[in-house]
Amino acid sequence: MHRPSTLQQLSSGSQWDLVIIGGGATGLGAAVDAASRGYKTLLVEQYDFAKGTSSRSTKLVHGGVRYLQQGNIKLVREALRERGYLLKNAPHLTSIQAFIVPAFRWWEKAYYAIGLSMYDLLSGKLSLGKTKILSRKQTISRLPAISTKGLSGGVLYHDGQFDDSRLCTDLAITAINYGASLVNYCKAVGFEKEKEKIVAVQLEDTLTGNLYTVPARSVINATGVFTDALLQMDDSTREAMVSPSQGIHLVVDKHFFPGDDAMMIPKTDDGRVLFAVPWHRQVVLGTTDTPVETAVIEPKPLEEEISFILDHINRYGSFTIRRSDVKSVFVGLRPLVKKSGTGNTALLSRDHTLLIAASGLVTITGGKWTTYRKMAEDAVDNAVFVAKLAKRECITRDLRIGDPAGREKILTALIAEDPALAEKLHPAYPYTWAEILYAIRYEMAQTAEDLLARRTRLLLLDAEAAITLAPAVAAFIGQELGKDDAWREAQVTGFTSLAKQYLLV
Numbered sequence: 194m195h196r197p198s199t200l201q202q203l204s205s206g207s208q209w210d211l212v213i214i215g216g217g218a219t220g221l222g223a224a225v226d227a228a229s230r231g232y233k234t235l236l237v238e239q240y241d242f243a244k245g246t247s248s249r250s251t252k253l254v255h256g257g258v259r260y261l262q263q264g265n266i267k268l269v270r271e272a273l274r275e276r277g278y279l280l281k282n283a284p285h286l287t288s289i290q291a292f293i294v295p296a297f298r299w300w301e302k303a304y305y306a307i308g309l310s311m312y313d314l315l316s317g318k319l320s321l322g323k324t325k326i327l328s329r330k331q332t333i334s335r336l337p338a339i340s341t342k343g344l345s346g347g348v349l350y351h352d353g354q355f356d357d358s359r360l361c362t363d364l365a366i367t368a369i370n371y372g373a374s375l376v377n378y379c380k381a382v383g384f385e386k387e388k389e390k391i392v393a394v395q396l397e398d399t400l401t402g403n404l405y406t407v408p409a410r411s412v413i414n415a416t417g418v419f420t421d422a423l424l425q426m427d428d429s430t431r432e433a434m435v436s437p438s439q440g441i442h443l444v445v446d447k448h449f450f451p452g453d454d455a456m457m458i459p460k461t462d463d464g465r466v467l468f469a470v471p472w473h474r475q476v477v478l479g480t481t482d483t484p485v486e487t488a489v490i491e492p493k494p495l496e497e498e499i500s501f502i503l504d505h506i507n508r509y510g511s512f513t514i515r516r517s518d519v520k521s522v523f524v525g526l527r528p529l530v531k532k533s534g535t536g537n538t539a540l541l542s543r544d545h546t547l548l549i550a551a552s553g554l555v556t557i558t559g560g561k562w563t564t565y566r567k568m569a570e571d572a573v574d575n576a577v578f579v580a581k582l583a584k585r586e587c588i589t590r591d592l593r594i595g596d597p598a599g600r601e602k603i604l605t606a607l608i609a610e611d612p613a614l615a616e617k618l619h620p621a622y623p624y625t626w627a628e629i630l631y632a633i634r635y636e637m638a639q640t641a642e643d644l645l646a647r648r649t650r651l652l653l654l655d656a657e658a659a660i661t662l663a664p665a666v667a668a669f670i671g672q673e674l675g676k677d678d679a680w681r682e683a684q685v686t687g688f689t690s691l692a693k694q695y696l697l698v
Contacts, residue, residue, distance in 0.1 A: 194637040199376040203405040209235045212394050212409040214381045217247035220415035221364035222569030228373035230585040239380035241643045243361035249525030250562050252472050254279050254353030259466050270315045272563045276353050277319025283594040289321045290354040292455045293347045302326050305348040322351035335454045340511050358647040363595030391552045411580035413572050414556040418488035418526040427554050436531045441494040442479035444521040450476045461505050475654050492524040516697045521656040530559045553579045619658050624649040633673045641667045641688045656695035663688045
């Protein structure tokens with residue numbers, strides 16, 4: 194992943210089979226799909242890869258227990274199938290996670306067990322483990338922090354877990370390994386048309402202001418919550434199709450939830466489920482579902498959302514989590530597709546939607562992280578059809594993602610050359626300076642935020658620690674990229690201002 198080389202390609206004037214706009218899960222998945230089929234593929238992202246929603250998920254690869262409750266069997270079956278593919282294709286970034294649903298009435302154990310057994314059944318040969326009813330004693334043993342008052346027992350089931358932004362990075366690497374060109378901090382600012390059909394995309398390098406025009410046989414809009422902005426750039430009369438919904442997550446220390454199992458609260462006051470999930474030696478609590486009018490790149494948590502999660506999680510624990518215990522709060526936006534007569538975003542479908550405009554622009558939106566591969570396949574299939582490209586079969590169901598062995602080999606070589614790179618950034622977290630250097634040289638990291646929020650996950654795990662490290666990380670990347678003192682100072686100021694939004698106190 195070498196940004197200057199890709200920018201040189203943009204100046205060549207050569208035509209691309211597919212230009213993909215949006216560097217989140219779906220866009221990167223589409224780049225992998227298209228490149229692995231042999232199409233000449235370019236992906237551009239106006240910020241950093243996974244800057245938005247794709248780095249702010251609940252970190253679950255799941256079919257969606259709540260969607261099963263809603264009767265959306267089709268979505269659950271598809272998501273469970275995709276869950277199996279993802280765990281198989283990216284074993285270095287995914288794992289099987291045991292979940293326990295606590296039951297406080299005798300009949301709840303049977304009720305939840307029946308539903309979750311159907312969840313297992315729908316996953317077929319890709320099942321991750323059998324659902325089991327747990328006694329009160331077994332539940333307390335596996336969830337030591339559970340409130341025992343009125344506890345009847347629990348139900349154990351299994352789902353997948355992953356590191357979302359790291360998976361995006363590995364998708365980018367995979368796409369490049371198959372011949373795709375990718376560039377971050379490169380914004381689509383316009384389309385060129387002939388006979389009302391898009392024939393080129395106008396781009397701006399947001400770091401330098403340089404402009405490029407790239408000819409394209411087909412264009413995919415994979416911009417998530419910003420879908421409507423691109424649709425309206427194509428057609429100013431186009432009505433909005435996305436209804437953004439905000440979900441927040443609170444991160445707390447693992448001592449609040451000792452043990453390896455996650456907890457799933459099956460029904461909150463607004464009808465959602467709530468999770469407490471171990472992740473990178475911390476615990477992620479979430480999430481909410483709050484309609485928002487406008488999509489922004491850095492959404493902020495609402496006070497009522499923070500209170501909602503703390504209130505619900507404290508009902509089920511033998512502890513009290515206070516605002517001061519929260520190490521980070523992160524917020525993501527869901528690109529839900531509008532339906533007439535539906536005012537509650539929790540009721541909007543998580544199925545993905547595909548739209549082909551009169552200009553030939555292919556838009557893919559909605560969906561969920563787990564189904565990114567299928568969304569990408571559908572988007573590429575339609576882009577190929579629109580552009581009248583030679584049809585080639587999708588191969589991503591069995592396509593390995595990333596190159597963990599290659600990454601480890603380079604990290605080892607970096608440390609052999611400079612042993613100081615083996616030192617940790619922070620004594621409480623495993624990340625090393627070698628990983629920072631690797632991300633700059635091989636993963637297109639351009640800013641302190643890229644490194645502290647996405648190439649490592651420190652901002653989401655411990656915002657105070659990330660703020661403390663910002664000056665050293667900015668100095669390191671500035672030296673590697675040849676930046677001056679003013680740039681480094683701006684990086685520290687900007688990152689500190691951003692990171693304070695991830696703190697509650």
